[in-house]
Amino acid sequence: MAESSGENIIPINIEDEMRGAYIDYSMSVIISRALPDVRDGLKPVHRRVLYGMSDLGVNYNRAHKKSARIVGEVLGKYHPHGDSSVYNTMVRMAQPWSLRYPLVDGQGNFGSVDGDNPAAMRYTEARLKRLADELLSDLNKDTVDFQPNFDDSLSEPSVLPSKFPNLLVNGSSGIAVGMATNMAPHNLSEVVDGVLAFIDDPEITIPQLMEHVKAPDFPTGGIIYGYNGVRSAMETGRGSIIMRSKAQFEVSKTGREQIIITEIPYMTNKAAMIERIAALINDKKLDGISDIRDESDREGMRIVFDLKKDAVPNIVLNHLFKYTPLQTSFGVNNVALVKGRPVLLNLKDLIKHYVDHRVVVVTRRTEFELREAEKRAHILEGLIIALDNLDAVISLIRSSRDPETAKNGLMESFALSEIQAKAILEMRLQRLTGLERDKIVKEYEEIMLLIADLKDILANEFRKYEIIKNELSEIKERYGDARRTVIEFSAEEFSDEDMIPDDEMLITISNEGYIKRTPLSEYRTQTRGGVGSRGVKTKDTDFTEHLFSATMLNYLLIFTEFGKLFWMKVYEVPEGSKTSKGRPIQNLISLENGDSIRSVINVRTLSDEDYINNNYLIMCTQQGTIKKTLLEAYSRPRTNGIIAISINEGDRLLNVALTNGDNDIVIASSAGRAVRFNEKGVRPMGRTAAGVRGINLTDPENKVIGMVCINREDAQLLVVSENGFGKRSDIDSYRITNRGGKGVSTMNATDKVGKLVAIREVTEQDDLMIITRNGIAIRMSVLDIRLAGRNTQGVKLIRLNNSDEITSVTRILKDPDEKAEELDEDGNVIEKPAVQVIGGDSDDILVTDELDETDDDDEVIEDDEDDENEPSDEPEA
Secondary structure, eight states: OOOOTTOOOOOOOHHHHHHHHHHHHHHHHIIIIISOBTTTOOOHHHHHHHHHHHHHTOOTTSOOEEHHHHHHHHHHHTOOSOHHHHHHHHHHTTOTTTOSSOSEEEESOOOOTTOOOOOOTTTOEEEEOHHHHHHHTTGGGTOSOEEEOTTSSSEEESSOOOSSOHHHHHOEEEEOSSOEEEEOOOOHHHHHHHHHHHHHOTTOOHHHHTTTSOSOOOTTOOEEEOSHHHHHHHHHSEEEEEEEOEEEEEEOTTSOEEEEEEEOOTTOOHHHHHHHHHHHHHTTSSOSEEEEEEOOBTTBOOEEEEEOTTOOHHHHHHHHHHHSTTEEEEEEEOEEEETTEEEEOOHHHHHHHHHHHHHHHHHHHHHHHHHHHHHHHHHHHHHHHHHHTHHHHHHHHHHOSSHHHHHHHHHHHHTOOHHHHHHHHTOOGGGGSHHHHHHHHHHHHHHHHHHHHHHHHHHOHHHHHHHHHHHHHHHHHHHOOOOOSEEEOOTTOGGGGGGSOOOEEEEEEETTOEEEEEETHHHHTSOTTOOOOOOOOOOTTOOEEEEEEEETTOEEEEEETTSEEEEEEGGGSOBOOTTOOOEEGGGTSOOOTTOOEEEEEEESOSSOHHHHTSOEEEEEETTSEEEEEEGGGGOSOOTTOEEOSOOOTTOOEEEEEEEOSOOEEEEEETTSEEEEEEGGGSOOOOTTOOOEESSOOOSTTOOEEEEEEEOOTTOEEEEEETTSEEEEEEGGGSOOOOTTSOOEESSOOOTTTOOEEEEEEEOTTOEEEEEETTSOEEEEEGGGSOBOOTTBOOEEOEEEOTTOOEEEEEEEOOOTTOOSSOBOTTSOBOOOOSEEEOSSOGGGEEEOSOTTSOOTTOOBOOOOOSSTTOOOOOOBO
16 A cells, blocks of 8 residues: 555554553543542542632522533533533532532432432522532632643642541542542541641551541441441551441331331432332342331431331341341542552541641742732832822922833832832822821731731741641531431440440339330439429330349340340440330340240349359249359350250240349249249259259149249248239248259139239339239239238239239339329329229229238148158259
8 A cells, every 4th residue: 555645654563552542541530530639539520610610609608500501611611521520520519418518509409319310400500518618718829739721721720728628528439440449428527626636646546546537427327337347447548337227116006016217328329229128028038027118208318117017126127237228338448649649548648648738738828928918018118108208209290291200200219119119109199198197007017917927837837737727626616517427336346345434324124025224313313302203104004124223334134935045235225214115125136936035134244254153043944944054154145145045845934033152042833832942952054954843843734933032131922823812921931942842832722712823022112013814904012912921821912803814913113213102293292092003994803992901711721741842853854
């Protein structure tokens, strides 16, 4: 092929050309598109949008302008790319769910957290936020370098002065060629505190900085679950942070359990998330959910999950976290441009580069202001000379042929510069008055003081840092807000308990399983003689069953009917006021279907070897098995619980007690017999053992109805039968025998009396709550039940109708604020009956009028001495 005339073809290696062209392209993407600058945290397109809006005059204190006008301005002057890239950038900077601190104030449809697209730019309007003005502040004072725009017709800033660390505050994300960045947003107040701490001590360590900048703070709130990823991101610049939705449990008006989601993970599309969850439910991959509704409105987000009747909310929520975007991870990758080169940065690096940038900005701004001040001082010196020689100056000007002659004459006669001479010629006549002269002199003196101050700033590094600190403190005061994202330390990270004060709490557990903790200080605030306090808000048939004090770092050991044990720290129990109901304990642990809570034991610690090796847990089952195990065997908490005792088929765990190894134990059966023995007669055994016989149940229909561990000196034993008979007796009337015997009679279980249903350790200060099968709950004082011998039948506490019977008797523990006398608003004593019917129809039940008189049916029962000391061979259950 013949060459055309004038052509100069140079053969090159295509491999070298491709390599060079691709490197040029990748560097262009890295520097000019995908990665933010470490100084102002902005990519070129963001910087151009903000500068273009400022150039157009759409500041925070001006009216909104059409987005199309703004896009056209930026497109035509600084960013010669697609209009969608500019508009989408501006839209994102206006979305409060995308940026922690939005920089653009949008008016109109700017999209939604459901992923809806914004309206076209011709329909929306925008202006800068006031915070964006802090990024652009002092731009006209030669604080940063300017560079030519794409056609060299204008200049644009290469970086913004940035009065606050925008990269840390708003984060950034981008995909370049061969690298990417994903930086999390943080709380402005925390970041400012961290920068101030760094300025005060440049040798500060990253853990010390993390006392101020605790973790990312996402615009959509949510929960950061676990701290290891945060720590890694802060220390190395890379880490995976687990983000969880914020959930709470509620009960609907129809009594259906619900899971309510009020905040979702950052960058999660709400509509797509709900769609995916619905698909998983339809595919039977998620169980326990009957319906999903999005009830979000302008007041806030609210996604409702209606649960099926047999579903356990805590288990369903864990499955939602595991299989759906309700829990996601944020992969931190802190890559930013440092002097035009991409660098992986940790928390301290990010703060250091920002502070270095601000030092340069403050220095250049001060130099600019010094130059301007010196120019003004130079002019004022000339004006003062003219005023001091006013007649000569006026005469010279009047005699001059033209302004040029007058200017040269002034310069020669009074040794003035050209600038001073021009200023004198341009001076208005009114400035020749004496008052105006004083103003000029005063201005000159102030300018000279300013010049001295500016020179001092330039000469003193300490003053530059003080200026940076003061400006940051003003930013924090004006724009700082509370943290949105909650930090939740996972169970494996117990070192973070150092951050939790070991305050004393009152733990309240109701009969229906509602649990809460209340600061003890809330009860101590009321002085003697007050009008009393309102009680816990519970259902009519619910009441406080367990009430004890514990400190925040104590453990609660929760035992279930199936023999499982779950651990919970006191600080993990939801806090509630004295009047709040609390939260169902089933929602806090993963219970199996059909299982229920039987006992809750408060343990001081599980790490003190002396404590856990000198205390025991005694367990008793319905079939008479008793088991004694060192607390040490249960001192290694597991998230999903463990098997505390092996339960035989048809059996269930009844009671658990914490003992010191030398307590007396009383076990009673439904047949009306009770055996009392010292726990030393039960040998300690392993965690998974089934136990040994505690009482001999000869009849298959006979069952254990309760176990009492005697640990109060003034304690008495109360027994109640299903047909409403009851009595209390001294503990000493039950003499100590061997474990495994049939026991002695405590109440004759005749057809009239019925089977024994409850045995309780009580004192005269206690109250009782008796519940019947028909749902009637009666509260009475123990003092109203007369003290009787062990061999007596007792008295009739209540008269039941033919179809009703007593199902449970519980000792009520009184709140510290509960008073013997309750006063009304006028201070009068409210008279209360000895017995209170809490629920049900009063016609269904008759309470005896005189509980302290012996019933006609009372009779002495011959004690059966033959079986109480029956030898025990300790058979394994």
